Amino acid sequence: MTGTSAPTSWRRPPQIIKDRRWRIAVQIGIVVYLVLAFGSVEVNWIRVYDGLERGQRFIMGFLQPDFSSRWRDISQGLIESLTMTLTSTVVGVAISVPIGIGAARNLAPRWIYYICRSIIAVSRSLQEIIIAIFFVAMFGFGPFAGFLTLSFATIGFIAKLLADDIEEIDETQAEAVRSTGATWWQVVNYAVQPQVMPRLIGLSLYRLDINFRESAVIGIVGAGGIGATLNTAIDRYEYDSAGAILLIIIAIVMVAEYGSSYLRKFLQ
Amino acid sequence: MTEITRYNQFWSHRTQRERLALWIGWLALVALFVWCWQIMTTDTIWFFVSDAPRQAADIGSRMVPPRWSYISELWVPLWDTLNIATLGTLGGVIMAVPVAFLAARNTTPSATVLRPIALFIIVASRSINSLIWALLLVAIIGPGLLAGIVAIALRSIGFVGKLLYEAIEETDTSQTEAIEATGASGLQVLNYGIVPQIMPAFWGITVFRWDINIRESTILGLVGAGGIGLKLQASLNTLAWSQVSVILLLILATVVLSEWVSARVRHAII
Numbered sequence: 001m002t003g004t005s006a007p008t009s010w011r012r013p014p015q016i017i018k019d020r021r022w023r024i025a026v027q028i029g030i031v032v033y034l035v036l037a038f039g040s041v042e043v044n045w046i047r048v049y050d051g052l053e054r055g056q057r058f059i060m061g062f063l064q065p066d067f068s069s070r071w072r073d074i075s076q077g078l079i080e081s082l083t084m085t086l087t088s089t090v091v092g093v094a095i096s097v098p099i100g101i102g103a104a105r106n107l108a109p110r111w112i113y114y115i116c117r118s119i120i121a122v123s124r125s126l127q128e129i130i131i132a133i134f135f136v137a138m139f140g141f142g143p144f145a146g147f148l149t150l151s152f153a154t155i156g157f158i159a160k161l162l163a164d165d166i167e168e169i170d171e172t173q174a175e176a177v178r179s180t181g182a183t184w185w186q187v188v189n190y191a192v193q194p195q196v197m198p199r200l201i202g203l204s205l206y207r208l209d210i211n212f213r214e215s216a217v218i219g220i221v222g223a224g225g226i227g228a229t230l231n232t233a234i235d236r237y238e239y240d241s242a243g244a245i246l247l248i249i250i251a252i253v254m255v256a257e258y259g260s261s262y263l264r265k266f267l268q
Numbered sequence: 269m270t271e272i273t274r275y276n277q278f279w280s281h282r283t284q285r286e287r288l289a290l291w292i293g294w295l296a297l298v299a300l301f302v303w304c305w306q307i308m309t310t311d312t313i314w315f316f317v318s319d320a321p322r323q324a325a326d327i328g329s330r331m332v333p334p335r336w337s338y339i340s341e342l343w344v345p346l347w348d349t350l351n352i353a354t355l356g357t358l359g360g361v362i363m364a365v366p367v368a369f370l371a372a373r374n375t376t377p378s379a380t381v382l383r384p385i386a387l388f389i390i391v392a393s394r395s396i397n398s399l400i401w402a403l404l405l406v407a408i409i410g411p412g413l414l415a416g417i418v419a420i421a422l423r424s425i426g427f428v429g430k431l432l433y434e435a436i437e438e439t440d441t442s443q444t445e446a447i448e449a450t451g452a453s454g455l456q457v458l459n460y461g462i463v464p465q466i467m468p469a470f471w472g473i474t475v476f477r478w479d480i481n482i483r484e485s486t487i488l489g490l491v492g493a494g495g496i497g498l499k500l501q502a503s504l505n506t507l508a509w510s511q512v513s514v515i516l517l518l519i520l521a522t523v524v525l526s527e528w529v530s531a532r533v534r535h536a537i538i
Contacts, residue, residue, distance in 0.1 A: 012460070037351045047410040055408040083304035090301045125520060129399065129487050133504065138323045140316035143308050217397045220491060230400065234407050246396060253395035
């Protein structure tokens with residue numbers, strides 16, 4: 001009796017790129033790129049070896065953080081960061097609400113739509129740190145420049161998501177309100193606002209969290225906050241103080257993240 | 269006959285009590301804002317603030333016209349920047365995959381010891397920005413591309429790890445059960461049951477992170493970690509604003525291009 005012998009081994013078929021020739025071409029391309037890329041990275045191994053001792057000291061500093069000796073600077077930086085975060089989020093959200101409404105296709109006339117969308121595009125394409133450089137050059141060092149930077153960055157984030165949200169609302173509700181003879185303001189207030197409010201609050205809390213993280217960064221270019229303190233600590237090779245600052249940042253970010261996700265669940 | 273309930277003549281969205289609570293909430297927010305504002309601006313020098321429009325006009329006039337001849341010096345730093353982003357993403361992904369498998373509830377070997385450690389790694393990596401990682405690494409291993417690559421890699425662990433472990437937890441259990449039923453070992457279950465399910469998510473996350481990393485690696489040079497940011501820092505220090513505008517335009521073009529590439533690739537995969 002001759003039966004077809006079943007294959008005894010099985011190879012998993014390729015999943016992403018089905019054509020064999022393409023697969024080989026992509027693999028060769030990756031290898032060539034990696035060779036070129038690694039070739040252009042110059043590493044001073046002696047410097048790296050010297051640095052290992054410093055790295056060890058940093059890890060020791062992280063494990064035994066020194067909160068007390070620079071506590072005045074740290075608390076000053078923290079207060080600046082936290083106040084900057086809150087004020088910039090409030091101002092940023094307040095400005096982005098009208099811009100977000102203007103950038104929603106179903107509420108605003110065409111020309112306002114284009115103006116608002118371009119404001120959003122400008123705010124989103126520039127990075128916080130680059131904006132911070134300019135604001136520090138214009139307004140001088142300190143948290144005020146940081147506040148302006150974060151407000152500006154908040155506008156792009158909140159206004160875009162709010163506008164997308166408004167465009168996706170349930171049109172039947174807006175139509176029902178409109179059919180009662182409501183004005184534009186009344187449509188916005190009674191049909192649009194209840195539908196997007198929970199999400200707007202959620203986004204604002206999320207942005208509060210992001211703004212705190214960013215406030216730790218923009219201090220490096222002179223815009224105040226805990227980042228400036230961290231930069232000074234590292235420049236002075238005070239790794240135990242730097243470790244303390246990093247631990248504080250991680251703790252606040254964790255608290256903010258869990259707090260905001262809890263609050264969002266509670267509000268929805 | 270019972271009395272007829274009298275309804276209010278006007279409809280209002282909320283009850284009296286809700287309105288009061290809402291009003292108090294807003295008042296508290298405004299009070300908090302004013303308080304924070306006062307603390308924040310105690311050291312602000314208002315002369316500089318009122319002087320800002322003049323400064324802005326001054327910088328603006330120095331930035332145009334951009335010095336286009338400077339662009340020939342920028343191609344090598346740009347290549348370095350792309351390498352920082354790509355190699356950093358590669359390193360980050362390689363480190364993130366085991367962390368993600370340790371952190372996912374359905375694949376972790378020990379939920380009491382290893383899972384919290386993996387989750388802490390993810391949180392720590394996510395809460396520290398790549399610029400701060402770079403600041404630390406430049407101090408430790410010296411300025412240069414390597415510091416940038418390692419900074420990007422360390423920052424990517426958290427992002428890729430978090431999204432990947434969520435994808436692993438969302439896999440379909442019936443497929444893994446089918447593989448288990450054939451008598452497969454634990455690693456075989458991972459390889460044939462879970463990996464094929466998370467592959468599209470994995471590539472999507474990687475390309476997405478690569479796109480973000482391009483964005484972040486353009487500025488790592490500000491703290492000495494190589495790439496086009498070094499040129500930006502040099503131009504800013506010498507107040508060469510016409511060169512700054514060239515660099516910013518180049519960064520903008522790179523970011524837009526990488527965003528387009530990543531959108532195309534993700535569209536093709538998912």
